């Protein structure tokens with residue numbers, strides 16, 4: 001199906017790109033060529049330089065050296081935003097659209113500068129035609145905040161195409177989509193490729209690279225390492241190129257727990273209407289428990305309720321047998337619930353503060369006041385975390401804003417570990433984390449449990465869930481199945497999606513299937 005062509009000039013060609021941030025060399029003579037109609041994966045470890053290249057290719061950052069051409073013509077002048085928009089767009093994991101404006105307004109944002117009167121009805125009609133042209137099912141009058149991630153991404157793609165861009169960068173577009181959403185996104189990308197639109201696809205999910213892309217480029221330590229047809233590169237060779245280690249050197253985290261002890265976390269009838277039905281959950285010392293479910297299953301809401309971010313409608317939470325006041329983050333923290341949020345930008349970090357300060361924010365009272373001089377204990381803890389979570393940074397004193405996305409995520413995890421939590425609740429902790437660091441991170445979660453705490457891993461990533469001693473599948477706000485070790489991928493995926501078929505059959509706790517009603521709470 002590959003629509004990539006070699007007889008036309010490259011959709012984008014970049015060469016000799018150098019970009020520095022102070023002492024950090026983010027790109028060191030990097031190059032990339034993407035053909036029209038190609039789906040080109042750009043992969044590399046956290047901090048390899050992928051986002052920096054994207055910011056250069058989209059005119060957001062000016063490189064110190066190098067050239068960029070689109071369709072064989074030099075890139076627009078620095079600062080000529082409108083001209084860049086006609087060449088290329090990036091759909092980020094975090095939406096660049098304006099949530100309080102309508103779809104129609106977002107589609108035509110910035111295009112009517114200088115015009116005194118905007119005809120709203122005509123604008124909505126034009127937006128409707130535009131969306132129909134690109135096969136996007138979204139109401140032009142709906143506010144962006146009312147749309148799901150999937151529709152928002154489609155609106156952003158339609159917006160880019162309507163400016164004339166024939167190159168679209170997708171930065172981890174699948175991170176917040178469920179399996180059906182990923183299928184629909186890939187279907188749309190395939191049909192656009194057939195029309196000659198080229199994609200740069202950034203993902204830490206290598207299986208998606210194999211599913212969607214025809215070419216892959218690997219960056220390592222600010223440099224281009226290889227470009228190859230995806231089909232000619234085995235997955236372990238790809239990982240080896242990313243890590244610089246021999247193929248097969250990557251190890252899986254240990255999965256054998258020491259056996260469960262006393263309950264460290266217990267919920268009784270914990271419920272949140274519209275999100276999850278009354279839940280009785282027990283996590284024991286030494287145990288890693290998985291809460292598996294798709295984005296809308298309610299598993300994230302359970303994690304957020306345990307962390308005190310949401311107030312439940314009813315039910316109780318106890319840590320080591322002691323009741324925890326629900327709906328209060330400070331009480332959850334004091335009770336020993338460590339929390340790794342899904343959205344590190346919103347809930348995770350203080351950008352101007354250093355790696356060490358951010359990693360220890362919750363224990364500031366134990367380590368001494370935050371100030372310009374780092375207390376030695378803060379720095380010492382940060383150093384340990386930098387080593388064990390493999391954080392790529394110039395040191396504990398570097399502001400977190402200077403870290404790549406994946407490395408920021410690791411700082412959020414460090415922060416949750418700083419207090420020696422009795423139970424660690426982590427929501428999709430490996431989101432945006434590279435293949436090798438994922439192993440390190442899951443190994444740390446395992447160590448937390450082996451050290452006598454408990455861990456609850458909220459995720460839909462099978463590779464993450466493999467570290468668990470038990471996995472509970474959540475569907476429509478209810479735990480529908482429980483698995484011990486040794487589950488098969490297809491069983492867990494089926495349980496996460498709710499097994500539909502004759503009479504809507506589900507797997508129950510003892511592993512059998514039965515007819516259920518499958519109603520949402």
Ligand SMILES: Nc1ncnc2c1ncn2[C@@H]1O[C@H](COP(=O)(O)OP(=O)(O)OP(=O)(O)O)[C@@H](O)[C@H]1O
Nearest residue numbers: 021026046047048049050051052402403404405406
């Ligand atoms: N604003 C900034 N200030 C200082 N250093 C920065 C800044 N942005 C990026 N860097 C550094 O540049 C290097 C490349 O970062 P970049 O964000 O391009 O990596 P990446 O490959 O996109 O990583 P990830 O997979 O984690 O998103 C990193 O060492 C990072 O710390």
